[in-house]
Amino acid sequence: MISSVPQLTDLTKPRILLMGPRRSGKTSILRVVFQKMPPHETLFLESTHAVDIRLANNNPFLQFQIWDFPGDFFFNRVSRNGGEGGGGGRELGGSMTQEGEGEGPKGRELLDEVGVFGAPAALVFVLDAQDEPYHEALTRLVDLVARGQSVNPSLHVVVFIHKVDGDLFLSDEHKVDCQRDVQHRIAQELRDASLEHVEVSCFLTSIYDHSIFEAFSKIVQRLTHQLPVMENLLNYLISACKMEKSFLFDVVSRLYLATDSNPVDMQTYEMCVDMIDVVVDVSCIYGVKYDAKGEAEGPVYDSDSSSTIHLSNGMVLYLREVDE
Amino acid sequence: MARDTMRLSPTLDVEHHHVRFLGNLVLNLWDCGGQDAFYESYFDSQRDLIFRSVEVLIYVFDVESADTEKDMSHFMGVLEAIDQYSPDAKLFVLIHKMDLVAEEDRESVFLDRQKMILGLATSRFNFAVTFFKTSIWDETLYKAWSGIVYQLVPNVKALEEQLNSLCEICGANEMVLFERATFLVIAHATHAAHSDVHRFEKISNIIKQFKLSCGKTQAQFHGMEVGNSAFTAYIDLFTSNTYIMVILSDSRIHTTTTQINVKAARAAFEAFVP
Numbered sequence: 001m002i003s004s005v006p007q008l009t010d011l012t013k014p015r016i017l018l019m020g021p022r023r024s025g026k027t028s029i030l031r032v033v034f035q036k037m038p039p040h041e042t043l044f045l046e047s048t049h050a051v052d053i054r055l056a057n058n059n060p061f062l063q064f065q066i067w068d069f070p071g072d073f074f075f076n077r078v079s080r081n082g083g084e085g086g087g088g089g090r091e092l093g094g095s096m097t098q099e100g101e102g103e104g105p106k107g108r109e110l111l112d113e114v115g116v117f118g119a120p121a122a123l124v125f126v127l128d129a130q131d132e133p134y135h136e137a138l139t140r141l142v143d144l145v146a147r148g149q150s151v152n153p154s155l156h157v158v159v160f161i162h163k164v165d166g167d168l169f170l171s172d173e174h175k176v177d178c179q180r181d182v183q184h185r186i187a188q189e190l191r192d193a194s195l196e197h198v199e200v201s202c203f204l205t206s207i208y209d210h211s212i213f214e215a216f217s218k219i220v221q222r223l224t225h226q227l228p229v230m231e232n233l234l235n236y237l238i239s240a241c242k243m244e245k246s247f248l249f250d251v252v253s254r255l256y257l258a259t260d261s262n263p264v265d266m267q268t269y270e271m272c273v274d275m276i277d278v279v280v281d282v283s284c285i286y287g288v289k290y291d292a293k294g295e296a297e298g299p300v301y302d303s304d305s306s307s308t309i310h311l312s313n314g315m316v317l318y319l320r321e322v323d324e
Numbered sequence: 325m326a327r328d329t330m331r332l333s334p335t336l337d338v339e340h341h342h343v344r345f346l347g348n349l350v351l352n353l354w355d356c357g358g359q360d361a362f363y364e365s366y367f368d369s370q371r372d373l374i375f376r377s378v379e380v381l382i383y384v385f386d387v388e389s390a391d392t393e394k395d396m397s398h399f400m401g402v403l404e405a406i407d408q409y410s411p412d413a414k415l416f417v418l419i420h421k422m423d424l425v426a427e428e429d430r431e432s433v434f435l436d437r438q439k440m441i442l443g444l445a446t447s448r449f450n451f452a453v454t455f456f457k458t459s460i461w462d463e464t465l466y467k468a469w470s471g472i473v474y475q476l477v478p479n480v481k482a483l484e485e486q487l488n489s490l491c492e493i494c495g496a497n498e499m500v501l502f503e504r505a506t507f508l509v510i511a512h513a514t515h516a517a518h519s520d521v522h523r524f525e526k527i528s529n530i531i532k533q534f535k536l537s538c539g540k541t542q543a544q545f546h547g548m549e550v551g552n553s554a555f556t557a558y559i560d561l562f563t564s565n566t567y568i569m570v571i572l573s574d575s576r577i578h579t580t581t582t583q584i585n586v587k588a589a590r591a592a593f594e595a596f597v598p
Contacts, residue, residue, distance in 0.1 A: 167539045274537040281530045285523045287552040304553035312544035
């Protein structure tokens, strides 16, 4: 899964562009979703100073560039990290390659709108829900949408109303109110900028629960061409096996790549994610394989991995590996 | 959940909790507030109430405490009262918040602290004290509680013998009994060496987390089977107050066989752990 030499084709992979005000939580999201950092440890993360491009390459259906922008990013003024030309991107996922290697002034280039938005991409704008008023952030969002639209009319725009946790958001009602407020204001701002045709979807997210995984899954699905086929296959599966619900997961990131057309119940999704945690954690204890020298060998999650969990209400969770 | 503890407020005076353990063993937990004013009343007006018929004393030290001298004087006061009212009590000391100490220093800091506390305690009293280093962020806390509870389970030796023979019969690598409500380890039989000494606590931790997430859907965890090409782990309700975990690595043994064996052993085990 680790390709030490970045391929030229990597740069043609769809981009997920994480933007938003300083300290809104962009880097934390990446660390939690793709590097399994425990949420409480993200408090110690330094702020990002240059655009950081990484590659998510967990499986054939999860192939992305993820661009983490500094909060004070301005087009043309800030250079990006990463190799020159075709070299961009470091591995994300189960294992990380070393950071910051080969970054000289030579490898930097100026970024303009075409450089950022001129490829299939999703703009993810991270808004700190605990940092009211949102006026400045929303102005920035509209500016980004306008720039993005001008070069890439098919740009997906997604807003994470982030950090809906802690004392300010104890009840669901608070969260829903906040989402309604933000959505309303975005619609208004877009109208004022004559951009009302742009579709902006909002997600309430927090790194302390599963909402960030759910939201990120949705973005990944939007950028996956094979999605309708996979959804159809899952629909066949559940009708043939009389299942209630099915998810196709990327085990490494816990994102789901597709699900059948039955409605997604957040709790079922959470339980499936937790099940993967259980399977991987237990396998790490008892399922480690050793080679002749007594050293650990191969991934603990392998092609024979499977699990069944029984619950008191008759529900059965079943997990197994499907072919890559 | 560890992170939810941030919302806890300081304990005022003494809070009483009950934990039903193994069905009919009720543990009365007295959570004593740690502020100086409370100590005064523990040692004085409430002395008799607090320290009479204590079965187990668990004393928690903050490893990062700024005033170890005061901590020690409080502890000595407690020992004195225990010595007076409940001389047969079992004593456990948790050196807590170990997560704040750099990982490579933990063992030496722990040993230092243990030496200091033991030195003071044994100079005046004749107690055997068991020490644990703990943190709410990892499995060490389970390790401590399992160790404490292990000393309270009746028939534990006979129980382990029985578990050993069942493990043998099933051709299993390992069998572990967990208490049903707390998922603490109460006995284990190991027939294939394993390098990770903390594995039971880790399993407790993993299953407990998963039970919490089942709780959100109004369902309870019943049992599970997990495996890859190297092993199969099977966890199921066993006696009315325990779960059993069976680890198999021999691919010729089908888990259905194990399930039948375990089921057949259920009745016999009820006699040891109701």
